[in-house]
Amino acid sequence: MGTAIAFWILAVVVVVAALGVIVQKNVFRVALALIVCLVAVAGLYVLLSADFLAAAQILIYVGAISVVIILAIMLTQQFAHGSPPNRLRLPALLVSAVLLALLVFAVLATHWNTVDAPPASPTTAVLAEKLFGGNGFILPLEISAVLILSVVIGAIVMAREK
Amino acid sequence: MIGLPHFLVLAAVLFCIGLYGALTRRNAIVILICIELMLNAVNIALAAFSRYVTPVALTGQVFVIFIMVVAAAEVAVGLAIIISIYRNRETVNADKIDLMKW
Numbered sequence: 001m002g003t004a005i006a007f008w009i010l011a012v013v014v015v016v017a018a019l020g021v022i023v024q025k026n027v028f029r030v031a032l033a034l035i036v037c038l039v040a041v042a043g044l045y046v047l048l049s050a051d052f053l054a055a056a057q058i059l060i061y062v063g064a065i066s067v068v069i070i071l072a073i074m075l076t077q078q079f080a081h082g083s084p085p086n087r088l089r090l091p092a093l094l095v096s097a098v099l100l101a102l103l104v105f106a107v108l109a110t111h112w113n114t115v116d117a118p119p120a121s122p123t124t125a126v127l128a129e130k131l132f133g134g135n136g137f138i139l140p141l142e143i144s145a146v147l148i149l150s151v152v153i154g155a156i157v158m159a160r161e162k
Numbered sequence: 163m164i165g166l167p168h169f170l171v172l173a174a175v176l177f178c179i180g181l182y183g184a185l186t187r188r189n190a191i192v193i194l195i196c197i198e199l200m201l202n203a204v205n206i207a208l209a210a211f212s213r214y215v216t217p218v219a220l221t222g223q224v225f226v227i228f229i230m231v232v233a234a235a236e237v238a239v240g241l242a243i244i245i246s247i248y249r250n251r252e253t254v255n256a257d258k259i260d261l262m263k264w
Contacts, residue, residue: 007164011172018176018199022183027192034195037176041202048169048213050223053205060230065198065237072191072241076248083189086257092185096178103174112166112215119217126220127227137224144231151235155242161249 007047013040027073027083035066049119052127169210177203190247190254194240201233 017040020033038061045054120126130136180199187193205226212222248254 004164007168011168014172015175015179018179021192021195021199022179022187027189030192030195034198037199038202041206044169044172044206045209047164048209050209050213050226053209053223053226056227056230057205060234061198061202065234068237068241069191069195072245075245076191076254083187083192085186086188089186092182095185096182099181100174100178103178104171107167107170107174114166114214115217117217119213120220123220123223126218127223130220130224131227137228140228144228147235148231151238155238158239158246159242 003047006043010040010043010047013037014044025083028070030083031066031070031073034069035062038062038066049121050123051121052123166210166214169214170207173203173207173210175203176200176206188255188257190244190256190259191241193256194237194244198233198237201229205229 014037017033017037021030021037024030024033038057042054042057042062045051045057131141132138177200180196180203183196183199184193187196208222208226208229212220212226216222244254247259251259253259
């Protein structure tokens with residue numbers, strides 16, 4: 001019962017914040033609506049008993065990505081121009097609505113093979129075993145380290161003064 | 163009783179809102195923000211599958227971690243490109259950035 005109430009509250013917050021992202025004119029308010037949405041998604045992770053994901057969501061998205069986005073908004077000084085929509089508004093609305101209808105239909109028409117087993121708790125030990133264990137995801141993990149390094153170098157090279 | 167379809171429908175709604183925003187906004191930074199919304203929708207779906215289909219193996223949560231890494235990389239490079247474009251052309255309006263358009 002408490003789970004259901006928490007889910008509906010978080011779902012409403014997520015959807016309203018996402019709508020705020022696409023209807024707000026002021027770019028700064030768009031970023032603030034995005035932060036509200038990201039915090040609510042972290043709450044959803046808690047509901048899904050994904051404790052590590054909730055912490056990572058807060059640390060990476062709310063802590064780092066939103067700060068970088070707000071910094072970029074301040075550096076580009078486009079508050080005055082806002083975020084006007086382009087001419088594709090009607091076709092985009094049509095495409096999004098049709099895609100949403102298709103996705104909801106597919107989700108509701110499919111019979112999902114759900115398992116009733118209690119979830120792993122805490123998840124950190126299992127995730128560490130998956131990421132660093134023998135036949136887990138150790139190779140993608142190392143590749144993502146290389147990716148992060150190249151991203152740091154690339155971002156510095158592109159954003160610095162010539 | 164909240165089940166897997168609830169989370170999947172919520173993820174679909176969030177994804178489509180992000181798609182609409184990414185298609186219609188002119189400000190390049192807002193387009194990046196909308197792409198973040200879409201990535202978060204996918205993360206919700208993966209975490210929900212992980213919770214309800216493989217509650218003990220948690221493979222879906224590992225995928226979410228990798229998506230977070232790639233999303234952080236995408237934002238860093240994307241914003242560096244936008245700042246570089248702003249320095250050269252004094253605008254972040256995606257309609258005015260048409261150097262490579264025929």
